[in-house]
Amino acid sequence: MRANDAIAGLVLIVLSAVMIALTASFPEFPGQKYGPSLFPRILGAGLIVCGAVLMWNGLASRRAGAPWVEIAPWARQPRSLTSFLLVIALLLLYIFVAETVGFIPMALLFLGTLFLWLGVRPWIAAVTAFAGTLLIYWFFASLLRVPLPRGWLNSIL
Amino acid sequence: MDAFLAAVRLVFDPYVLWVITASAAFGMFVGAMPGLTATMATALLVPVTFFMEPVPALGAIVAATAMAIFAGDIPAALLRIPGTPASAAYTDESYAMSKKGQLDLNLGVNLVFSVMGGLIGVAILILCAPALAEVAINFSSFEYFWLALLGLTCAVFMTTDMPLKGVTSLLLGLAINCIGIDPAAGYPRFTFGGVELLQGISFIPAMIGMFALSELLRGMVSIDARGAMIAQQIGNIFTGVFDVFKRYWFNFLRGSTIGVLIGALPGAGADIAAWISFAVSKRFSKQPEKFGTGHVEGIVDATSANNSAVGAAWIPALVFGIPGDSITAIVIGVLYMKGMNPGPTVFLQNPQFIYAVFIIFILANLLMLPLGWAAIKGGKQLLRVPRNILLPVILIFCVVGSYAMTNSAYGIIIMLVMGLIGWLMEQHGFPIAPAILGLVLGEMLEQNFMTSMIKADGAFIMFFERPIAAALGVTTLLIWSAMLWRSVKGKPTSLSGVAPVP
Numbered sequence: 001m002r003a004n005d006a007i008a009g010l011v012l013i014v015l016s017a018v019m020i021a022l023t024a025s026f027p028e029f030p031g032q033k034y035g036p037s038l039f040p041r042i043l044g045a046g047l048i049v050c051g052a053v054l055m056w057n058g059l060a061s062r063r064a065g066a067p068w069v070e071i072a073p074w075a076r077q078p079r080s081l082t083s084f085l086l087v088i089a090l091l092l093l094y095i096f097v098a099e100t101v102g103f104i105p106m107a108l109l110f111l112g113t114l115f116l117w118l119g120v121r122p123w124i125a126a127v128t129a130f131a132g133t134l135l136i137y138w139f140f141a142s143l144l145r146v147p148l149p150r151g152w153l154n155s156i157l
Numbered sequence: 158m159d160a161f162l163a164a165v166r167l168v169f170d171p172y173v174l175w176v177i178t179a180s181a182a183f184g185m186f187v188g189a190m191p192g193l194t195a196t197m198a199t200a201l202l203v204p205v206t207f208f209m210e211p212v213p214a215l216g217a218i219v220a221a222t223a224m225a226i227f228a229g230d231i232p233a234a235l236l237r238i239p240g241t242p243a244s245a246a247y248t249d250e251s252y253a254m255s256k257k258g259q260l261d262l263n264l265g266v267n268l269v270f271s272v273m274g275g276l277i278g279v280a281i282l283i284l285c286a287p288a289l290a291e292v293a294i295n296f297s298s299f300e301y302f303w304l305a306l307l308g309l310t311c312a313v314f315m316t317t318d319m320p321l322k323g324v325t326s327l328l329l330g331l332a333i334n335c336i337g338i339d340p341a342a343g344y345p346r347f348t349f350g351g352v353e354l355l356q357g358i359s360f361i362p363a364m365i366g367m368f369a370l371s372e373l374l375r376g377m378v379s380i381d382a383r384g385a386m387i388a389q390q391i392g393n394i395f396t397g398v399f400d401v402f403k404r405y406w407f408n409f410l411r412g413s414t415i416g417v418l419i420g421a422l423p424g425a426g427a428d429i430a431a432w433i434s435f436a437v438s439k440r441f442s443k444q445p446e447k448f449g450t451g452h453v454e455g456i457v458d459a460t461s462a463n464n465s466a467v468g469a470a471w472i473p474a475l476v477f478g479i480p481g482d483s484i485t486a487i488v489i490g491v492l493y494m495k496g497m498n499p500g501p502t503v504f505l506q507n508p509q510f511i512y513a514v515f516i517i518f519i520l521a522n523l524l525m526l527p528l529g530w531a532a533i534k535g536g537k538q539l540l541r542v543p544r545n546i547l548l549p550v551i552l553i554f555c556v557v558g559s560y561a562m563t564n565s566a567y568g569i570i571i572m573l574v575m576g577l578i579g580w581l582m583e584q585h586g587f588p589i590a591p592a593i594l595g596l597v598l599g600e601m602l603e604q605n606f607m608t609s610m611i612k613a614d615g616a617f618i619m620f621f622e623r624p625i626a627a628a629l630g631v632t633t634l635l636i637w638s639a640m641l642w643r644s645v646k647g648k649p650t651s652l653s654g655v656a657p658v659p
Contacts, residue, residue, distance in 0.1 A: 036339040050325040080378035118545035144208045146561040
């Protein structure tokens with residue numbers, strides 16, 4: 001997906017305006033002319049200028065016939081679009097449930113799902129998912145002592 | 158001298174040597190796999206090096222990146238797909254050579270000139286960095302402010318054909334950097350009451366997101382794309398390389414010099430060095446008509462240049478804390494994590510670490526010869542590793558690596574958000590490198606800017622009162638005006654005008 005520069009510019013302007021508005025609540029220090037709000041305000045002003053020029057250019061190309069939003073070729077193919085969304089969905093799922101479910105079941109699910117979706121043969125997918133999960137768990141949890149969540153397997157590990 | 162001996166002892170430790178060799182093999186693999194870049198190799202290594210002492214940690218990164226930049230040449234010759242963006246400039250030329258039956262010579266030239274170019278880069282690093290550090294020791298906040306601004310300016314100037322999008326990307330990176338405790342007054346900004354945002358955007362998960370996740374997302378949607386493997390067997394790759402050297406030694410020196418210069422400039426690294434030196438080679442060649450038909454001349458220039466840029470990029474990183482390319486941007490993050498704040502003081506307080514980096518660089522380039530030979534011999538098997546297994550495994554590695562940086566889901570959230578931002582930016586033609594530099598240099602820029610503003614107290618002339626500050630300031634302003642002037646006139650401004658933006 002590729003939005004027209006005018007849309008990108010508009011988003012930038014809105015975000016920068018919000019950023020500058022937020023700096024209003026920053027404290028001023030007595031006897032000090034320059035406080036924590038100065039730098040973000042300069043950046044915000046710069047971004048608004050950039051956003052405005054982007055909008056100008058975008059509107060010009062729109063008048064020349066460019067569409068508002070262009071759909072990239074891969075996004076028209078259901079297969080690659082699903083791959084893309086699947087990765088995002090799995091990452092979100094991991095962020096929300098890994099703490100309760102634990103790393104090992106989540107990693108198995110994560111790897112298994114992606115392998116099968118990408119057309120790895122089921123038995124290879126199963127073996128690789130197991131081997132990969134255990135290897136990463138061993139490397140990070142045992143060797144590097146990263147406290148990967150244990151979750152459901154808390155009593156076993 | 159004591160520091161040098163201490164450095165030798167630090168490096169020639171069995172554990173450190175093992176780490177260097179293992180990272181070198183890892184870098185060779187990642188570099189050779191199309192779609193996995195040298196920067197990504199670094200970003201993936203950082204969670205692992207996080208748990209090491211400074212010397213093995215830096216050794217791992219040096220070795221992996223030096224190998225990865227060379228290894229990108231292998232699939233270029235075999236598949237016509239560059240393994241890293243740094244090989245993209247001469248991929249077609251390499252493949253044309255392979256098709257002419259000069260596969261062995263091409264790989265041999267790539268390997269040997271990569272090693273020699275890499276050594277030139279290291280030599281310049283060793284010669285220049287300590288001398289520059291002596292100058293830099295007297296810098297005040299004014300010099301550092303201009304230096305940071307100049308670095309960011311170069312990043313915009315060098316990496317994009319569209320200065321507007323480069324500047325936007327840079328400002329975006331700087332703005333994201335404002336999240337968290339502000340460096341001058343200690344006031345928490347844009348944290349929305351959250352505790353985790355107080356520490357700011359953790360740098361390493363952000364890098365993993367922008368360089369690894371966004372790359373993986375692109376890989377996932379094009380997983381079926383494959384090149385046609387060249388059928389020819391690989392023989393003795395070193396035959397004829399010496400003749401090439403005798404004929405094109407000047408190209409080698411010129412390529413390495415361009416590589417060093419571009420590597421040392423902030424913001425541009427091995428990939429731009431390769432594009433520019435290839436273009437220079439073609440322009441000044443006695444046989445420009447042969448370019449594109451599988452001619453070795455331009456390859457000599459470009460393959461020397463991208464490897465010499467790797468070492469040179471460490472010069473500004475070590476001396477000023479300003480990254481020469483996106484790899485050293487990560488390195489600076491690692492240095493801060495290890496409590497070795499990059500800057501001239503490291504040269505005084507911990508010279509053994511600096512010498513250790515030099516020694517590791519030399520070792521890594523020498524190690525490239527045998528390891529590169531092995532990678533070339535096993536190249537065809539290496540490139541058959543199925544991507545549908547590789548990508549999910551790297552993805553889960555990114556997740557765990559980001560988690561390990563914060564020991565909480567916060568790291569993974571940052572990775573995901575920054576990955577999506579990076580991906581969206583790429584889709585819309587915004588270069589990522591300036592944003593990353595903004596993220597790395599934001600704090601230094603703001604701190605020195607605020608200090609200078611408070612010192613000057615409204616008298617802006619103080620920004621130009623010290624001679625070096627004045628020179629840096631005027632240079633910066635000149636580059637900005639040149640960019641403005643050219644963009645008003647609508648001409649391409651950047652040196653990378655020779656490079657088609659992918």
